[in-house]
Amino acid sequence: MKPIKTEPENNIGSKRTSGVQGEGDYASAREFNKAEKQFVASGKVSAAAKAAAPKSEAEQQEMLRAEEAGKRRAKK
Numbered sequence: 001m002k003p004i005k006t007e008p009e010n011n012i013g014s015k016r017t018s019g020v021q022g023e024g025d026y027a028s029a030r031e032f033n034k035a036e037k038q039f040v041a042s043g044k045v046s047a048a049a050k051a052a053a054p055k056s057e058a059e060q061q062e063m064l065r066a067e068e069a070g071k072r073r074a075k076k
Contacts, residue, residue, distance in 0.1 A: 039045070054060035 054063055
């Protein structure tokens with residue numbers, strides 16, 4: 001019987017600094033949270049929300065359709 005390998009055979013370019021990669025990457029989560037807090041503290045949230053708002057009724061309908069399409073694909 002062959003032993004089970006725990007490390008990938010080709011780990012070129014992969015650095016395991018946090019122990020978890022992908023959606024559970026703790027270092028990336030900390031960086032994101034820090035940047036998000038800085039953005040909120042900057043006072044630019046209202047301006048960004050206004051800039052992201054739909055510019056026309058057609059654009060608003062398109063955004064609503066896209067949101068519904070995303071919800072249909074979401075896990076429940």
